[in-house]
Amino acid sequence: GYEVETRISKVTNGLKISDAVQSMLFSALSGGEKTRVILAKILLEEPDILLLDEPTNHLDLDSIEWLEGFLKDYQGSVLIISHDRYFLDSVVGKIIELEFDKAEVYLGNYSFYVVEKERRFLIAYKAYQNQQKKIEQMERQIERYRIWGEMRDSEKMFKKAKELEKRLDKIDALDRPVLQNRKIRLNQNQITRSGNIVLEVQGLCKSFGNKKLLEDVNVTINYQDSACIIGKNGCGKTTLLKMILGELQADRGSVRSGSQVKIGYLPQNVVYEDEEQTVLEYFTARHNLTTGEARSQLAKVLFLKEDVNKKIRFLSGGEKSRLRLCSLTFDHVNFMILDEPTNHLDIESREVLEETLRTFEGTLLFVSHDRYFINKVADRIISLDNYSARVYNGDYTYYLEEYRKEQARLAELSAKEEKSQVKKQEKKSAVQRASGPVHQAGRQRKIEQAEKEIEEIETKIKEME
Numbered sequence: 001g002y003e004v005e006t007r008i009s010k011v012t013n014g015l016k017i018s019d020a021v022q023s024m025l026f027s028a029l030s031g032g033e034k035t036r037v038i039l040a041k042i043l044l045e046e047p048d049i050l051l052l053d054e055p056t057n058h059l060d061l062d063s064i065e066w067l068e069g070f071l072k073d074y075q076g077s078v079l080i081i082s083h084d085r086y087f088l089d090s091v092v093g094k095i096i097e098l099e100f101d102k103a104e105v106y107l108g109n110y111s112f113y114v115v116e117k118e119r120r121f122l123i124a125y126k127a128y129q130n131q132q133k134k135i136e137q138m139e140r141q142i143e144r145y146r147i148w149g150e151m152r153d154s155e156k157m158f159k160k161a162k163e164l165e166k167r168l169d170k171i172d173a174l175d176r177p178v179l180q181n182r183k184i185r186l187n188q189n190q191i192t193r194s195g196n197i198v199l200e201v202q203g204l205c206k207s208f209g210n211k212k213l214l215e216d217v218n219v220t221i222n223y224q225d226s227a228c229i230i231g232k233n234g235c236g237k238t239t240l241l242k243m244i245l246g247e248l249q250a251d252r253g254s255v256r257s258g259s260q261v262k263i264g265y266l267p268q269n270v271v272y273e274d275e276e277q278t279v280l281e282y283f284t285a286r287h288n289l290t291t292g293e294a295r296s297q298l299a300k301v302l303f304l305k306e307d308v309n310k311k312i313r314f315l316s317g318g319e320k321s322r323l324r325l326c327s328l329t330f331d332h333v334n335f336m337i338l339d340e341p342t343n344h345l346d347i348e349s350r351e352v353l354e355e356t357l358r359t360f361e362g363t364l365l366f367v368s369h370d371r372y373f374i375n376k377v378a379d380r381i382i383s384l385d386n387y388s389a390r391v392y393n394g395d396y397t398y399y400l401e402e403y404r405k406e407q408a409r410l411a412e413l414s415a416k417e418e419k420s421q422v423k424k425q426e427k428k429s430a431v432q433r434a435s436g437p438v439h440q441a442g443r444q445r446k447i448e449q450a451e452k453e454i455e456e457i458e459t460k461i462k463e464m465e
Contacts, residue, residue: 036059039067145158199219214387270317295308378395
């Protein structure tokens with residue numbers, strides 16, 4: 001009935017599933033469209049327990065924010081696997097961290113988890129140190145008892161040593177706590193400085209057939225800017241990057257790179273020319289290095305021992321991204337362009353990438369839906385909306401505040417305009433109502449006057465006869 005239609009409309013609108021997509025065969029949909037349709041189906045079923053595996057993948061920022069609101073109001077239980085830290089901060093109230101031999105529970109969101117994990121580590125490490133001191137003291141005392149036993153030929157000292165050894169054996173030794181696992185370490189060698197203006201985009205326009213994507217886009221990127229391009233799915237973010245890289249021709253407008261700019265590009269889906277090469281073969285040939293030099297660089301991104309002998313075609317998406325990032329930083333590029341750089345990376349690798357890019361001495365331009373990552377790395381937001389670009393000089397939180405202010409102002413102006421139109425209409429109606437009786441009375445007087453004049457004329461005619 002009506003209620004079902006309303007629920008379907010709410011979910012499909014929230015997840016940007018258009019009428020055109022709804023009318024297509026499921027087999028004809030893209031990977032991202034299939035994911036959104038399956039997610040919509042699950043949400044509409046309203047099960048008691050909702051299991052979601054990376055639900056924010058393939059969603060734009062508007063859809064992610066809608067999903068956050070939906071899950072906050074959801075009446076059942078929700079179990080989520082996600083690397084989207086901003087999403088976890090917004091939605092979850094409990095985090096379960098799986099390790100090789102145990103699961104740790106944290107009663108809070110992601111930010112609470114980060115602080116609490118470090119606090120627990122410090123407590124555990126202090127307990128470990130205290131136990132190690134105690135063990136060392138007991139071992140020294142055992143050694144002293146034995147020395148004294150030999151010096152004095154004392155069975156009593158040997159007996160004490162054995163008793164202490166038994167006590168030592170009964171101690172349940174604590175494992176050394178580890179706060180962080182191995183992380184990637186990207187190359188941070190000196191890079192050549194570019195000019196002050198790194199990139200200038202003027203009057204850029206692009207359409208595909210009748211579908212307009214970009215119209216009169218103007219953007220300037222300066223030295224050491226860290227700019228993030230955001231926008232809805234299909235608004236032209238990747239298209240803009242491709243035009244900047246020269247891979248796609250603009251219909252109108254210009255793209256100009258500054259002086260001494262060396263561009264490095266990390267695409268959303270990394271592809272290598274010869275994926276039959278091993279990791280070591282690729283890196284050695286690409287950078288003209290010895291095997292030892294290549295191994296040293298690859299170890300920084302966790303390609304260790306036999307990992308370097310894996311063929312590229314067998315690498316995961318995250319491993320391919322790690323290899324390309326290692327190659328880019330080794331090339332000393334000073335203008336890095338990245339398209340969804342956190343795709344395929346786990347949280348720890350994302351944090352390392354954030355730290356690396358924050359200390360990067362060059363200029364950054366990237367597309368991302370990872371709001372936590374954007375907040376950490378970006379100092380400018382380029383929002384693509386309604387075919388044009390709007391620049392905000394701040395991180396994602398600043399952009400969100402400004403955007404909401406703009407929407408509030410527009411809503412206020414719209415309300416004022418609507419109120420003004422209503423007042424004008426009411427005034428017009430009032431004038432019409434007020435003028436109605438007066439107009440009728442005037443007309444009646446004219447009729448009476450005309451009748452009187454006709455009567456006078458008829459009287460004169462009779463007299464003349």
